[in-house]
Amino acid sequence: MDLQQLRYVVAVADALNFTRAAERCQVVQSALSHRIAALERELGVRLFARSSRRVELTGAGAAFLVGARECLAAADRAVADAAAATGVVRGRLAVGVIVTTAAVDVPELLQRYRARHPDVQVVLRSGRSDELAAAIRAGELDIAFLGLPEGERPAGLETVVLDHDRHVLVVPAGHRLAGAARVTLDRIAGETFVDFVTGTPARAQSDQAFAAAGLARDVAYEAGVVELITRLIARGLGVALLPSAYIRPLAAEDPRLALVPVVDGPRRLEYLAWSRFNPSPATRAMLDVLGVRTPESPKGTARAPHG
Structure with missing residues (x-):
């Protein structure tokens, strides 16, 4: 088993189509199918139920997919951490934002971040504050801008009031x-x-x-x-x-x-929120751009977020 096989499994699981998965992975379909079949033989289980018209995860495939995603995320994090040790920030940064964010000019912030860290792939997702907070806890987002009624605070997250x-x-x-x-x-x-x-x-x-x-x-x-x-x-x-x-x-x-x-x-209070558990180098770089001190520094302080 290798990481490339895991990437192929995740791609097929996301697309539920071998042809589209192969296009996403930039390989020919026969090569992708061969590697997944070899992995199934190694594991002794079928990961996908296939027909001429449909592709579905089997029960074993659904169970395997959870660990496969975790392994790939860990591998990506290892690469990002190694790069950060040399002073280069790489990897992926997933940002969440409510549509009524006013404390920060998000497009301007992302422009500044890209100028400082061009090797980071930034993705942006808008949504409700509760959904975005849950996505951080689930590891789907790295950082988010939230708005909550006075007296409420995002549970289980590091936060700064903006x-x-x-x-x-x-x-x-x-x-x-x-x-x-x-x-x-x-x-x-x-x-x-x-x-x-x-x-x-x-x-x-x-x-x-x-x-x-x-x-x-x-x-x-x-x-x-x-x-x-x-x-x-x-x-x-x-x-x-x-x-x-x-x-x-x-x-x-x-x-x-x-x-x-x-x-x-x-x-309303506007919050910046991120995971308490080992923020990635890309996340720490965003906190630095915002002027927010990381957990290693005195917490709860931030300079004006407009930069």
């Missing part, structure tokens, strides 16, 4: 509250709301604030992205509570929207 933010009320420009100096949750509870999808951390920020105030509200429109939320508001279909640091630049360019401070509204 920003504290208050939500503002976003209303259509012609709304009766558009010119108000400030409002309270009690004053706006009767409005029709646009918000994020139920069960997401972004939605929980507003839900928890209304629940703490003993108030109920009507969320008529749920959306997964801010762009749809603001378009619904601009059409006069509802109002929303959104993080001020994120929405202010957008509202400044859209005359259809007006922002109103909320005295007792939701508060």
Whole structure:
């Protein structure tokens, strides 16, 4: 058994197609099939059930795949660690980000990181804060930018607070509250709301604030992205509570929207999170670019993340 055979198994498992797997591995299909067949003979089990039209993992194949991925990840880490010992950062960095990140200009950050560490393959994934935190714990992401309600903290991860933010009320420009100096949750509870999808951390920020105030509200429109939320508001279909640091630049360019401070509204913390267990050289390099001290240094400090 060798690493190349493991790579072939993973490729076929991901594609469930020998032809596409061979293309991904840049080998001819016959060579890939031969190496996997040889591995199956060595193991004494079939890893894949094959027919002329379908390829599926067997039970033994599914069990083998877990260890195969771990072995390949360990091999990649060994290469990265060896390179880091010579002062060169290599490997792969998987970054997660929520769509409403405001504490850091992520594209600018990735540009700076690539300029310093061109040998690192960077991949970016957007999603919900809870999903991204779970992906770090599962080893699928190295580092992520999260947003959570005040008082919540990503469990089991190293974190640094990047920003504290208050939500503002976003209303259509012609709304009766558009010119108000400030409002309270009690004053706006009767409005029709646009918000994020139920069960997401972004939605929980507003839900928890209304629940703490003993108030109920009507969320008529749920959306997964801010762009749809603001378009619904601009059409006069509802109002929303959104993080001020994120929405202010957008509202400044859209005359259809007006922002109103909320005295007792939701508060959000933006976090930088990464794994507590032996961060990779590529992850440590990103922390360095951000000015965040690594576990070997005094923890919990960071300079301004905008660089």
